[in-house]
Structure formats: structure tokens, C-alpha cells
Amino acid sequence: MGIFGVSHGFLRYLIARRIRHRLAAYERTGDARTVLGEDALTDALRLWHGAVRRQPSDMTGSERKRLFKAHIAIGWLFHARWVATESNFELSQAVFHLTPVAHIPRVVPELLRPLIGPGAEPEVQAGTATAMLAEAHTTSEPSYLTVVIALLAQAAAATPSGSPGLPLLLMNLGVACRHRYQRHGDPGDLDAAVSATEEALGLASESSGEWFAVAANLVAVYQQRYELRGDVADLDEAIRLGDQVVDTAPDDHPLLLVAVSYLGIGYQLRYLRDGGLTDLLRAITLSEVSVKATQPDDPDRPGRLNNLSIALLQRHQRLGNVADLDQAIELSEESLASVPGDHPERVIYLKQLSAVLAQRHEHGGDPVTLDRAIEVGEQGLALASGGAALVGGADLAKQLTNLALGYFWRYERDGEAADLGRAGELARNALARLPDGHPATTAIISVTADVHSAHRAAGSPSVTADELRRLAELARGAVRSVPSQSVRAFTRLATLAVDLGDPSLAADLYDAAIALLPAAVSRRNSRVDQEERVGQYTHLVGEAVAAHLAASDPEGAVAVAEQGRGILLAEEADLHTDLAELEEREPGLAERFREVRDRLRATSQVHPGGLMVITADLVNDRTRLWVEYDDLVKEIRRGSPRFLDRPEPAELRAAANGGAVVLVNSARSRSDAIIITTGDITAVALPNLSWDDVAKHVAELVIAMQASASGTLTGALRMRRVVKETLEWLSATIAGPLGAALSGVDRVWWLPIGMLGVLPLHTALPDRVVSSYAPTLRVLARARSRPPATVRRQLTVAVSSAPELPALSGTAEEAEVLHQHHPGVLLVDEHATTGRVLAELPDRTWAHFACHAATDVEKPSFGGLVLHDDLLPVGAIAALPLDQAELAYLSACSTAFSGVFHANESIHLASAFQMAGFRHVVGSQWLLDDATAAAVAREFYRGLPGPDADDAARVLHRVMRGLRLTHPDRPDLWAALVHHGP
Numbered sequence: 001m002g003i004f005g006v007s008h009g010f011l012r013y014l015i016a017r018r019i020r021h022r023l024a025a026y027e028r029t030g031d032a033r034t035v036l037g038e039d040a041l042t043d044a045l046r047l048w049h050g051a052v053r054r055q056p057s058d059m060t061g062s063e064r065k066r067l068f069k070a071h072i073a074i075g076w077l078f079h080a081r082w083v084a085t086e087s088n089f090e091l092s093q094a095v096f097h098l099t100p101v102a103h104i105p106r107v108v109p110e111l112l113r114p115l116i117g118p119g120a121e122p123e124v125q126a127g128t129a130t131a132m133l134a135e136a137h138t139t140s141e142p143s144y145l146t147v148v149i150a151l152l153a154q155a156a157a158a159t160p161s162g163s164p165g166l167p168l169l170l171m172n173l174g175v176a177c178r179h180r181y182q183r184h185g186d187p188g189d190l191d192a193a194v195s196a197t198e199e200a201l202g203l204a205s206e207s208s209g210e211w212f213a214v215a216a217n218l219v220a221v222y223q224q225r226y227e228l229r230g231d232v233a234d235l236d237e238a239i240r241l242g243d244q245v246v247d248t249a250p251d252d253h254p255l256l257l258v259a260v261s262y263l264g265i266g267y268q269l270r271y272l273r274d275g276g277l278t279d280l281l282r283a284i285t286l287s288e289v290s291v292k293a294t295q296p297d298d299p300d301r302p303g304r305l306n307n308l309s310i311a312l313l314q315r316h317q318r319l320g321n322v323a324d325l326d327q328a329i330e331l332s333e334e335s336l337a338s339v340p341g342d343h344p345e346r347v348i349y350l351k352q353l354s355a356v357l358a359q360r361h362e363h364g365g366d367p368v369t370l371d372r373a374i375e376v377g378e379q380g381l382a383l384a385s386g387g388a389a390l391v392g393g394a395d396l397a398k399q400l401t402n403l404a405l406g407y408f409w410r411y412e413r414d415g416e417a418a419d420l421g422r423a424g425e426l427a428r429n430a431l432a433r434l435p436d437g438h439p440a441t442t443a444i445i446s447v448t449a450d451v452h453s454a455h456r457a458a459g460s461p462s463v464t465a466d467e468l469r470r471l472a473e474l475a476r477g478a479v480r481s482v483p484s485q486s487v488r489a490f491t492r493l494a495t496l497a498v499d500l501g502d503p504s505l506a507a508d509l510y511d512a513a514i515a516l517l518p519a520a521v522s523r524r525n526s527r528v529d530q531e532e533r534v535g536q537y538t539h540l541v542g543e544a545v546a547a548h549l550a551a552s553d554p555e556g557a558v559a560v561a562e563q564g565r566g567i568l569l570a571e572e573a574d575l576h577t578d579l580a581e582l583e584e585r586e587p588g589l590a591e592r593f594r595e596v597r598d599r600l601r602a603t604s605q606v607h608p609g610g611l612m613v614i615t616a617d618l619v620n621d622r623t624r625l626w627v628e629y630d631d632l633v634k635e636i637r638r639g640s641p642r643f644l645d646r647p648e649p650a651e652l653r654a655a656a657n658g659g660a661v662v663l664v665n666s667a668r669s670r671s672d673a674i675i676i677t678t679g680d681i682t683a684v685a686l687p688n689l690s691w692d693d694v695a696k697h698v699a700e701l702v703i704a705m706q707a708s709a710s711g712t713l714t715g716a717l718r719m720r721r722v723v724k725e726t727l728e729w730l731s732a733t734i735a736g737p738l739g740a741a742l743s744g745v746d747r748v749w750w751l752p753i754g755m756l757g758v759l760p761l762h763t764a765l766p767d768r769v770v771s772s773y774a775p776t777l778r779v780l781a782r783a784r785s786r787p788p789a790t791v792r793r794q795l796t797v798a799v800s801s802a803p804e805l806p807a808l809s810g811t812a813e814e815a816e817v818l819h820q821h822h823p824g825v826l827l828v829d830e831h832a833t834t835g836r837v838l839a840e841l842p843d844r845t846w847a848h849f850a851c852h853a854a855t856d857v858e859k860p861s862f863g864g865l866v867l868h869d870d871l872l873p874v875g876a877i878a879a880l881p882l883d884q885a886e887l888a889y890l891s892a893c894s895t896a897f898s899g900v901f902h903a904n905e906s907i908h909l910a911s912a913f914q915m916a917g918f919r920h921v922v923g924s925q926w927l928l929d930d931a932t933a934a935a936v937a938r939e940f941y942r943g944l945p946g947p948d949a950d951d952a953a954r955v956l957h958r959v960m961r962g963l964r965l966t967h968p969d970r971p972d973l974w975a976a977l978v979h980h981g982p
Contacts, residue, residue: 094112152172236623264287308328448471491510498550507553545663579593799811877916878916943955
């Protein structure tokens with residue numbers, strides 16, 4: 001029995017009878033109030049809930065009968081409401097409830113029989129569903145789109161494949177499925193949208209206007225699926241198709257602006273993934289076009305304003321222009337003001353306004369700005385959580401994350417524990433909203449980790465080891481997250497693991513971060529963008545090495561150092577790989593690989609003068625070429641499994657043959673050296689080498705180098721003092737431990753980690769060992785694997801003067817003396833042009849350059865040798881395929897210096913010549929004295945007649961030792977020149 005002794009069954013009977021009476025009264029009187037009142041809806045809702053008490057598959061026969069009757073009663077009620085109002089919503093509810101019983105024609109109202117049941121007419125279904133789809137934004141009722149999708153699917157299935165209306169019908173089906181995914185988050189709806197729209201595109205004629213409409217919708221669907229699953233192939237296809245639509249659509253096509261807007265979003269998404277500035281600028285251009293061409297009263301204008309605001313915020317974050325940020329705020333305010341309080345997209349505009357306001361505060365805004373950002377974010381959250389907005393779980397999670405960041409930043413500003421607690425609560429809720437593996441997972445984990453770190457810093461209870469491992473597993477499961485976000489998440493978690501005293505977990509997490517670095521740097525990008533990205537991870541490898549050593553794992557430390565350093569060098573090395581074996585086995589594959597490789601080089605090469613034209617088309621070409629390249633590598637590996645595979649540890653240790661490679665590392669927690677020989681890997685603690693001291697001495701040396709470049713006496717004196725102090729400090733901190741550990745070793749290759757790469761480590765043991773430098777073990781092993789030259793074909797280049805640079809009076813004499821002893825090609829001053837040098841290098845085995853060099857610490861590939869007519873940049877040299885090159889002597893300033901941010905990449909002239917093919921390279925870590933450089937070069941060549949240069953390091957060591965004995969108090973003279981090679 002039910003309440004007050006009335007059974008549920010009898011109550012349902014009374015409700016059903018009231019509905020029948022309402023219908024009869026409406027039919028008799030035509031008074032719409034009998035079916036339109038709130039009480040009528042209440043009766044329908046109560047009857048429905050009473051009939052659907054469990055899943056249909058679990059129902060008994062009587063329960064199914066009860067549900068059957070409820071469908072009829074409620075369906076007829078909504079049919080009456082539709083007749084009275086002509087509302088598509090009422091029609092959708094009538095169709096929804098009557099469809100399950102439509103196999104019995106007599107229970108379906110006559111007006112609905114063309115829509116459902118055996119007599120349904122595809123044309124009527126299609127027309128009605130299309131009209132309903134146009135109003136889908138007016139309701140959040142889930143069944144509304146379910147009806148639209150069902151009608152469109154039935155109509156499409158019944159329409160002949162050659163029918164001219166089928167493409168648009170399928171396109172609308174895709175739109176409806178996409179809308180339902182946006183609201184309710186079922187991935188199956190998104191897949192259905194892709195399938196329907198792809199089928200529509202295949203049926204549409206490319207010369208027709210409908211093709212552009214279908215393609216524009218397919219662009220949107222691909223983008224949305226990329227955001228759900230992180231499959232970059234979807235994003236690439238969205239951009240490819242979007243470009244095709246925008247480039248070929250008629251100017252008056254009604255969906256051209258829609259396509260422009262979608263394409264702008266696509267480039268925006270690719271920028272977030274890869275960090276390519278060209279993509280971001282293209283996104284801004286497209287967004288500006290769509291905004292300017294949109295009328296003020298167009299319902300799409302608020303969304304387009306919002307898209308432009310997002311893109312400008314991203315450009316501000318990349319380039320730091322405050323005007324971009326202020327304009328983003330104005331656009332966001334305008335988009336929000338353009339929609340009413342109940343607009344379904346209002347929550348999206350609130351989220352963006354909150355984000356730009358918070359960013360404004362971070363860039364010098366007043367405290368009120370951040371407070372307002374949080375207030376706006378809370379408004380958006382209330383709107384989304386209350387169900388008034390059409391927001392899926394992932395969108396809500398992102399909104400929660402943005403708001404968490406606002407509270408976190410305010411905690412950093414004010415120190416209020418309540419703000420930190422709210423940030424943690426929001427981040428936890430955001431993470432709970434996402435399905436396992438969602439691409440947004442790692443971004444939220446980063447915020448969560450920051451909150452935990454703040455709790456620990458404040459001395460309050462924070463994350464446990466078990467919770468940290470759970471977060472780590474969630475991050476590992478999100479395999480298609482944006483790589484840079486995943487790197488950040490793993491790094492934040494690793495830092496927490498260090499704080500918790502779990503070095504093994506920290507090492508694992510750092511390994512996960514470093515494994516993703518190549519993807520985060522993104523080979524699809526131009527070299528400018530790659531170098532900007534890689535410069536963000538200067539200290540990551542050092543912390544990873546320290547974690548492995550704390551876990552007593554020196555082998556792992558070496559492996560992670562090798563994997564995390566020289567990322568761009570590894571990419572270049574792959575493009576230089578020897579194809580002789582493949583040529584012999586599979587000449588066709590070798591030719592195809594060579595063709596793709598050369599085309600890739602053409603898209604990334606830095607041209608003489610340091611110029612590189614970077615367009616959206618170039619980035620798109622690189623994207624397609626890398627896909628082709630990867631497919632070719634897979635094909636080649638079927639017959640040659642180790643092709644372009646990473647060297648085995650034993651192969652890397654072989655690089656130390658005849659001595660030892662000494663990896664030197666300084667992290668915040670500890671400093672160490674690792675000695676690598678062909679048979680062993682040994683860690684050596686460096687307790688006196690502190691992170692803070694390294695940072696201080698590196699900063700002082702870089703500033704002194706800049707001062708000496710000014711050519712003033714003050715700058716020169718400062719350089720003398722700083723170099724002397726640096727050498728004394730290095731001797732005091734690392735000479736003792738390393739000297740003892742290297743007992744019996746007289747040959748060392750230094751492999752510094754991070755900012756240690758700026759320092760002259762070879763001066764720590766100047767009398768004990770002959771020193772060289774190696775960018776990575778792989779590069780050193782590659783140089784060892786090449787046979788020495790059997791002939792000496794000399795190229796000598798000298799430039800005594802260059803615009804706005806001091807004259808180099810000794811260069812001509814230096815070149816002439818060398819040429820007399822080793823005749824070959826001599827290019828002096830006006831003959832030393834970039835064209836001549838590039839033309840001569842492939843035929844030369846030895847090369848000597850006496851000239852100025854330019855260093856670009858932000859874009860090191862754009863530094864280079866200053867020749868008579870132009871700059872010969874690092875990037876152009878590294879791309880050269882020089883098969884017979886033996887020795888390059890760079891008698892120029894700072895040719896082995898790439899700055900602090902790119903020290904792990906060793907992007908400088910010395911490494912460029914080594915990548916091009918020279919087995920041995922002599923370069924300088926800072927400015928050279930003109931007269932000293934000429935004298936050293938003469939002595940060096942006197943001791944190294946050739947044709948091979950395998951004694952280059954020992955000869956240079958003897959020459960510099962002699963100079964040191966002559967000028968013991970001038971290490972700035974004798975410590976600059978270094979050797980790279982075996």
C-alpha cells in the first residue's frame with residue numbers, strides 16, 4: 001500500500017484518467033488551457049516516473065504493459081500540446097513517447113503517422129527534424145535531440161543513395177549527434193557525427209555549395225573529437241579540410257564565415273599542442289576576419305568575439321604584449337554583454353572572462369581584478385552546475401580548473417588558507433568530472449600538484465604517497481593529453497615525490513616527463529618554435545639525473561640524461577643517418593626516404609642571413625611530411641628492425657673508448673658527476689658544488705662575456721677577473737673528487753647538464769687530463785663510427801672586417817700562413833661569401849674559419865659565422881650533408897656557446913659543424929683575442945699535419961698548456977678554445 005493507504009497502482013490509474021479527461025476536454029472544447037497548464041505537465045511527469053522504475057530489460061510483463069500505457073497517455077498529451085502551440089518541443093516529446101508503440105498504428109495520432117510507425121515518410125521526417133534541429137539550442141531536455149537524431153537517421157536510411165538531398169540530410173544527422181555529445185558527453189555520439197558527416201562529404205559533389213557546408217561541419221566534428229581523445233590525426237585533418245574550404249568556397253557562401261571561425265579554432269588548438277607561433281598568428285588572423293565580417297546582431301558574433309579573446313590571451317602568454325591582454329578582456333566583456341542571462345553559451349563567456357581577468361592580475365593588475373575573476377568564475381560555475389547551461393563534463397572540468405587557478409593565485413597573493421582549500425576542492429571536483437584517459441587530465445593534475453605543494457610549504461597536511469601514485473596513474477593513462485601539459489604534470493608530481501622522500505617514484509615520474517619532451521618540443525614546428533619550447537625545460541634533465549642518483553641508479557641517470565638532452569640534435573642526426581646499408585638492401589626505400597628527408601630539410605632550414613620564412617603552409621607541409629616519414633620508417637623497420645632506433649647502452653658506453661665521459665650535474669637537492677667508461681658507470685658526489693653557486697657563477701660569466709663584447713677596457717678587465725674567479729671555484733669544488741675518481745685516466749669527454757654547459761669544466765683538471773666536449777653520447781659515438789679522412793683538402797676562410805664589428809687585423813695573415821703550409825681553397829674578405837663557402841664545403845675535408853661569429857641566445861640556430869656578404873647560420877650549417885669532413889677549426893668568438901636556456905641542446909657553431917659531418921671541431925666558449933687566436937692556430941696546425949685529425953684534442957691541449965705557462969694569470973686567453981669529437 002502507498003501513502004494514506006492508496007496503492008501506487010491506483011494512483012497511476014487516477015493520473016492516467018486525469019490525462020484522458022484533459023485530452024477529451026481539449027478535443028471537445030478546443031480550450032488549450034486544459035492541456036497546457038503546469039498541472040498537466042506534473043501529471044505526465046508523475047505518470048512517467050511511476051511507469052519507469054527500472055530498466056526495461058528487468059521489467060516483468062505487467063510492468064511492460066504499464067509502461068506501454070504510459071507512453072500512449074503521455075504521447076497523446078504532448079500531441080495535444082503541440083497542436084495547440086505548434087511548438088517543436090511539444091512535438092519532440094510526443095514523438096519520443098509514441099515511437100516505442102508506433103508499431104500499432106491505431107495508437108498513433110493521425111498527424112504523427114508520417115513521422116513514426118510503418119507509414120512514416122522520409123521527406124516529412126527529414127523536414128520536421130531539420131526544423132527541430134534549428135531550435136535545439138532552446139532546450140536542454142535530452143530527449144529532444146534523441147528524437148531529432150532518430151528521425152534523421154530513419155530518413156537517411158530510407159533515402160536512396162543517389163538522392164540529391166541525402167548529403168545534407170546526413171550532415172544534419174551529424175550536427176544533431178555533435179550537439180548531443182556537447183550536452184551529454186557520450187563519445188559514441190561524436191563518432192556517429194563523424195561517420196554521418198564523412199559519408200555526406202563523400203556523396204556531395206565538390207563543385208556544389210553543399211560540399212562546403214558539409215566540409216565546414218566535418219571540420220568542427222574533427223576538432224571536437226580531437227579535444228575528446230587527443231588524436232592529432234583528427235586535428236590535422238580538420239585543419240587540412242578547413243584550409244581547403246576557406247581557400248575554395250565562393251565569397252558569398254553562407255557558411256564561409258562559419259568555416260573561417262572553425263579553422264581559426266583548429267589553428268588555436270594546434271598552437272596549444274605544438275607551440276607553433278605561426279599557427280597562433282594564423283588563428284588570430286582568421287578570428288579577426290570572422291569578427292569583422294559578422295554583423296552586430298548576428299547570433300554567432302558573441303562566440304566569435306570569445307574565440308578571438310582566447311587567441312589574443314594565448315599570444316599575450318607567448319609574447320607578453322599587454323595590449324593583447326587588454327583587448328582580450330574587452331572582447332570577452334562584449335561577448336558576455338551580448339547574450340541574455342539564460343543564454344546556453346553564457347557560461348563559456350563567463351569562463352573566458354574569468355581567465356583573462358586572472359591573467360591581467362598576474363601581469364600587474366590590481367587585486368580587485370583577481371577578485372572579480374574569481375567572482376565571474378563562480379557565476380559561471382553556478383550556471384553550469386545548476387543545469388541552466390549546456391555544458392558537458394569535460395567543459396565543466398575545465399571551468400572548475402580555471403577557477404581553482406584563480407583561488408590558488410589569490411592564495412599566493414594573500415596567504416589565506418581558505419583560498420587554498422577552495423582551490424584544492426575545485427581541482428578534485430574537476431578531476432572527478434573527467435572519464436579516465438581524457439586529454440584534459442594532466443592539466444588538472446598540474447593544478448592539483450601545485451595545491452599540494454603549497455600545502456606542504458605551509459606545513460599543513462598534504463598529499464600522501466598513495467594519493468601521489470594515484471595521480472601518477474591518472475596522468476599515465478591520459479596518453480593523448482597535450483604533451484607539454486603532460487610534461488608539466490609529471491614534473492610537478494616528481495617534485496612532490498622528492499619532497500615526500502621517495503626518490504624511486506620521483507625518478508619514474510621524471511622519466512615519464514622526459515620521454516614526452518620530443519613530443520612537447522614538436523618536430524612539426526619550425527626551428528624557432530622548437531628552440532623556444534625546449535628552452536622552457538632547462539633544469540628538468542638535471543632534476544631527473546639527481547632523482548636517479550638519489551635512488552642509487554647511476555645507469556638510469558645516464559639514460560635519462562641522454563634521452564632529455566640534445567633533442568633537436570637527435571632529430572638532425574636522424575636526418576643525417578647513413579643509408580648505405582639500406583641502399584644495398586632496399587634501394588627503392590632508400591630513395592624514398594632520401595626524398596622525404598630532403599623535403600623535410602627544405603622546410604626547416606635556416607637560410608643565409610639567419611632568415612627563415614615560416615608560413616602556415618610550411619607548417620602544414622612539415623606535418624604531412626613527418627607523417628610520411630614515420631610511415632616510411634615503419635616500412636623500413638620490417639626488414640631492418642634497428643633502423644633509426646636509439647643506441648643500446650653498451651653502444652653508448654663505447655663512446656668512452658680510450659678514456660672516460662664525465663657527466664656533471666647540479667640540481668637543487670644535490671650535485672654529482674657520473675664517470676662513464678666502456679665497462680662501468682660510477683657516481684661521484686660533489687658536495688661543494690651547490691645549485692646556487694652554479695647559478696651565480698654562470699650569471700657572472702655570461703654578463704662578463706656580454707661586457708667584453710662591447711670592446712671596452714672595462715669589459716675586458718671584467719672578463720679577466722670573472723674567468724679567473726670561475727676557474728678557482730671550479731678547481732675548489734670539483735677537482736678533488738674528480739681527480740681521485742679519475743685516477744689513471746688521461747682522456748676525458750665532458751658532458752655537462754643544464755647551465756653547467758656554460759662553464760669551462762675542462763679547466764678543473766688542466767694538467768691531469770686531455771679534455772673534449774660532447775653534446776651527447778650518441779653524437780660522440782656517431783663521430784667515432786666514421787672513418788678518419790685519408791686526404792686533406794683544405795678550405796680556409798678569413799674575414800677581416802664586417803659592418804659595425806671591430807676589425808680582425810690578424811685573420812688575413814692567419815689564413816695566408818695556413819694556406820702556405822696546406823694549400824687548398826682560400827677565401828679572404830670579399831671572396832668569403834656564404835654562397836662560395838656553402839659550395840666549397842662538400843668537397844673539403846678540413847675547414848678553417850677566421851672571422852667574427854654572432855650568437856643568438858634566444859634562437860641559437862640563427863647565430864652563425866659572419867662572412868663578407870651575410871651571416872652563415874648555425875641552422876644552415878647543421879643541415880649540410882658532409883660525408884668526408886674531418887676537422888673544422890673555428891677561430892671565431894663564442895662558437896661553442898649557446899646560452900643558458902639551450903645549454904642542454906648544445907646548439908652552437910661547434911655542434912653544427914659536428915652534425916654536418918666533421919669528426920673533430922675546435923671552437924671557443926667566449927671571445928678570442930685576435931692575436932692570440934692567430935698564434936694558437938699556427939701552433940695547432942704545426943702539431944697536426946693531417947690528413948686525419950685524431951690527435952686534435954691532444955695537440956690543442958699542448959698548445960693551450962703552453963699558453964697557460966706563458967700567461968698563468970690570463971685564463972681568459974688560454975681557457976676559451978675547446979675540442980669536440982672523439
